[in-house]
Amino acid sequence: xxxxxxxxxxxxxxxxxxxxxxxxxxxxxxxxxxxxxxxxxxxxxxxxxxxxxxxxxxxxxxxxxxxxxxxxxxxxxxxxxxxxxxxxxxxxxxxxxxxxxxxxxxxxxxxxxxxxxxxxxxxxxxxxxxxxxxxxxxxxxxxxxxxxxxxxxxxxxxxxxxxxxxxxxxxxxxxxxxxxxxxxxxxxxxxxxxxxxxxxxxxxxxxxxxxxxxxxxxxxxxxxxxxxxxxxxxxxxxxxxxxxxxxxxxxxxxxxxxxxxxxxxxxxxxxxxxxxxxxxxxxxxxxxxxxxxxxxxxxxxxxxxxxxxxxxxxxxxxxxxxxxxxxxxxxxxxxxxxxxxxxxxxxxxxxxxxxxxxxxxxxxxxxxxxxxxxxxxxxxxxxxxxxxxxxxxxxxxxxxxxxxxxxxxxxxxxxxxxxxxxxxxxxxxxxxxxxxxxxxxxxxxxxxxxxxxxxxxx
Ligand code: UD1
Ligand code: MG
Numbered sequence: 001x002x003x004x005x006x007x008x009x010x011x012x013x014x015x016x017x018x019x020x021x022x023x024x025x026x027x028x029x030x031x032x033x034x035x036x037x038x039x040x041x042x043x044x045x046x047x048x049x050x051x052x053x054x055x056x057x058x059x060x061x062x063x064x065x066x067x068x069x070x071x072x073x074x075x076x077x078x079x080x081x082x083x084x085x086x087x088x089x090x091x092x093x094x095x096x097x098x099x100x101x102x103x104x105x106x107x108x109x110x111x112x113x114x115x116x117x118x119x120x121x122x123x124x125x126x127x128x129x130x131x132x133x134x135x136x137x138x139x140x141x142x143x144x145x146x147x148x149x150x151x152x153x154x155x156x157x158x159x160x161x162x163x164x165x166x167x168x169x170x171x172x173x174x175x176x177x178x179x180x181x182x183x184x185x186x187x188x189x190x191x192x193x194x195x196x197x198x199x200x201x202x203x204x205x206x207x208x209x210x211x212x213x214x215x216x217x218x219x220x221x222x223x224x225x226x227x228x229x230x231x232x233x234x235x236x237x238x239x240x241x242x243x244x245x246x247x248x249x250x251x252x253x254x255x256x257x258x259x260x261x262x263x264x265x266x267x268x269x270x271x272x273x274x275x276x277x278x279x280x281x282x283x284x285x286x287x288x289x290x291x292x293x294x295x296x297x298x299x300x301x302x303x304x305x306x307x308x309x310x311x312x313x314x315x316x317x318x319x320x321x322x323x324x325x326x327x328x329x330x331x332x333x334x335x336x337x338x339x340x341x342x343x344x345x346x347x348x349x350x351x352x353x354x355x356x357x358x359x360x361x362x363x364x365x366x367x368x369x370x371x372x373x374x375x376x377x378x379x380x381x382x383x384x385x386x387x388x389x390x391x392x393x394x395x396x397x398x399x400x401x402x403x404x405x406x407x408x409x410x411x412x413x414x415x416x417x418x419x420x421x422x423x424x425x426x427x428x429x430x431x432x433x434x435x436x437x438x439x440x441x442x443x444x445x446x447x448x449x450x451x452x453x454x455x456x457x458x
Contacts, residue, residue, distance in 0.1 A: 005120050008099055015056050016059075021229075032241065048113060053073040055074070092182075101176070129143065130175065131218060132170060135168070142169065143170065156194070245262075262282075267284075267285050277293075278296050280300070290308070292305050297313055300316075301319065303321065307324045322344075327347075335351065335353035341357065341359040347363065348366070350368075364380075379403075384409045386413055387413060398417070405427070406425035412429060422439070425442060427441045
């Protein structure tokens with residue numbers, strides 16, 4: 001941390017009802033890019049290494065603190081909600097006077113750490129307002145400056161004169177203030193305004209009166225300060241964020257069949273010459289190695305895919321690791337705990353769960369491989385099923401290197417197929433199959449002499 005900067009308290013305002021969401025869920029718990037709005041803000045806040053984070057919540061009972069219990073933040077109930085100034089007042093007992101206090105909004109999810117950092121640098125001993133210039137400033141508080149261009153106060157839309165409404169510089173609501181002074185100003189707030197609320201914005205005129213510097217800063221991107229009040233705004237900001245991420249990937253050299261048709265709900269790291277077809281969804285932390293290709297409409301969550309692997313369309317990969325030069329799909333499903341070595345082929349309608357498959361093995365058609373350890377160069381015949389569940393417990397199947405299972409085999413775990421073993425078609429394997437031998441359990445084929453098909457009675 002820069003030593004000219006004071007330590008930081010962060011207050012996140014999240015008590016608003018969100019009436020226009022038409023939802024029983026508190027507004028800040030609605031998701032953008034796969035995470036609650038408030039979680040985006042908390043993650044950004046955490047990056048600033050604050051001394052204290054205080055979330056002011058209001059609606060939905062304990063839903064907000066419960067949903068965010070992984071953060072070491074203070075949760076303070078604001079009831080009733082008497083305005084933004086009143087909201088910050090609720091947090092004051094938790095803040096220390098030696099720090100600056102940064103006020104963020106829980107429904108403004110895409111605030112970036114760099115912009116806040118810039119505000120910290122601008123602060124000195126004064127106040128910093130994050131402002132933007134809008135062609136259509138309707139609804140926002142306006143930044144009123146004097147002839148020298150110094151900020152005098154903020155006037156809310158509903159309290160503004162027609163001349164003041166012409167001002168295009170608006171308050172984003174995000175501000176940074178010295179905590180000791182903030183405490184004193186908040187204690188003096190009045191609600192004699194058009195909305196009968198305690199306005200946080202009234203502290204600006206108090207700072208000016210006291211001779212404190214009021215600085216302004218601007219966000220690097222307009223989308224950083226966009227707030228969510230409705231599902232329409234949520235959907236719009238979601239698209240904006242997806243475009244931002246797609247542009248980032250393109251700039252790094254990733255080929256996207258259509259940057260408007262990719263969804264990243266988390267983080268996606270890509271090597272060189274990665275190609276991603278349309279309609280893919282990436283969730284959690286996904287890592288794609290060099291030359292990986294992802295086919296259309298695949299869903300990949302918390303997975304690592306090593307270099308050169310091809311994923312054909314409609315594949316679903318969750319909490320798994322895939323080695324280099326594998327062929328996955330189309331229509332493959334890798335469930336949590338699947339670990340594939342290099343050059344493994346998993347084909348259509350094959351489901352793998354909590355299993356390790358060593359290099360060069362193939363399961364190309366219609367199989368279930370669960371709780372299994374599969375050696376290298378194994379051929380899993382079409383329709384092979386590991387029966388891993390006895391109705392009460394799960395058991396493991398072990399298949400040795402170079403083994404081959406016949407089509408439609410059922411391996412009843414716990415069971416081992418020895419190295420180089422071959423299972424005949426439709427084997428129901430209840431005991432271990434010895435190495436390098438053919439094991440057959442299906443009945444002998446017979447032809448019944450003299451049998452005739454029944455004929456329809458007249
Ligand atoms: C506020 C600002 C306005 C600014 C605008 C930017 C004030 C008085 N006005 O207006 O200058 O241009 O934001 O969007 O600050 N909240 C609480 N408790 C409350 C009231 C609000 O937690 O009692 C929270 C809301 O959930 C929201 C934020 O504070 O996250 C802002 O509240 P909102 O009602 O949207 O403020 P505006 O009237 O739009
Ligand atoms: Mg309001």
